[in-house]
Amino acid sequence: MRTTSMTSNSNFYTTEGITLKVCPPSLYRSIIPELAVLLKSCVDSNVTMNFIQPFSLEDASEFWLSAEDNVMQGKQFVVIAQEAKEKPEPKAQAGGLLHDPSDQQEGTDDHVIEPPVILGCVILYLSQLPNAKHRGEVGKLIVGKEHRKRGIGKMLLSCLEDEAREHGRTILQYRKSANHVEFKVLDTQTGSGAELFYEHIGYTKVGVIPDVTMAPDGTQYTSCTFFYKKL
Ligand SMILES: CC(C)(COP(=O)(O)OP(=O)(O)OC[C@H]1O[C@@H](n2cnc3c(N)ncnc32)[C@H](O)[C@@H]1OP(=O)(O)O)[C@@H](O)C(=O)NCCC(=O)NCCS
Numbered sequence: 724m725r726t727t728s729m730t731s732n733s734n735f736y737t738t739e740g741i742t743l744k745v746c747p748p749s750l751y752r753s754i755i756p757e758l759a760v761l762l763k764s765c766v767d768s769n770v771t772m773n774f775i776q777p778f779s780l781e782d783a784s785e786f787w788l789s790a791e792d793n794v795m796q797g798k799q800f801v802v803i804a805q806e807a808k809e810k811p812e813p814k815a816q817a818g819g820l821l822h823d824p825s826d827q828q829e830g831t832d833d834h835v836i837e838p839p840v841i842l843g844c845v846i847l848y849l850s851q852l853p854n855a856k857h858r859g860e861v862g863k864l865i866v867g868k869e870h871r872k873r874g875i876g877k878m879l880l881s882c883l884e885d886e887a888r889e890h891g892r893t894i895l896q897y898r899k900s901a902n903h904v905e906f907k908v909l910d911t912q913t914g915s916g917a918e919l920f921y922e923h924i925g926y927t928k929v930g931v932i933p934d935v936t937m938a939p940d941g942t943q944y945t946s947c948t949f950f951y952k953k954l
Pocket of ligand 1: 765770863864865866877912917920
């Protein structure tokens with residue numbers, strides 16, 4: 724059975740070689756290219772993510788770049804799942820330590836450290852509204868296609884929930900934005916795998932709004948199912 728443990732610096736290490744962590748603001752810009760690839764692949768597979776085709780890698784990067792100010796100000800956090808790399812083992816040091824991505828620059832000619840690959844991500848927004856300072860909002864939960872059904876989505880949300888609690892948030896809902904208008908509800912495409920996923924991991928289903936968004940390929944309206952979770 725999969726197990727996770729959390730360290731004092733809020734990293735989750737799993738027994739399956741995956742590390743989960745809240746991306747430190749100082750590293751945020753460096754992970755944007757990988758986040759952009761994840762987002763584009765989702766939109767390309769017609770998953771409702773607020774975007775419509777044509778949607779380029781530059782468009783995806785622009786989305787993540789536009790979040791940078793909020794990340795730097797601690798208004799939102801990006802939780803990432805990475806393939807944990809073992810630190811190259813200096814002769815005198817025994818045992819494989821999980822590699823912290825913030826150690827990336829430590830590599831020497833003898834010990835070249837590959838940057839870990841990002842397998843999935845999710846955004847935690849801290850509501851800034853005066854009457855909702857207890858609310859966290861979830862957005863852009865994405866696990867790379869080839870890494871799904873390994874528990875990564877569940878672990879990303881678990882890490883996000885811990886972070887939300889640390890910031891005094893007691894309820895989570897999904898956050899969707901289009902043209903800078905925010906809809907403060909957790910919704911997912913009705914009938915999609917994501918809907919089943921949220922039910923599986925204990926989110927409460929509120930209901931369905933029919934034809935509320937346009938599919939990324941622009942061919943049809945899609946219905947959304949709404950969820951929340953009390954922390
Ligand atoms: C939804 C998504 C994040 C799930 O990630 P994942 O890593 O595959 O999910 P997990 O492996 O953690 O699954 C957790 C549980 O949900 C279930 N589950 C996951 N995907 C499912 C699916 N498509 N259908 C039915 N159940 C599913 C798993 O079986 C597992 O159940 P268990 O705890 O009983 O074993 C992933 O499919 C994805 O990125 N989809 C595209 C983007 C998207 O739709 N995001 C959500 C936007 S609202």
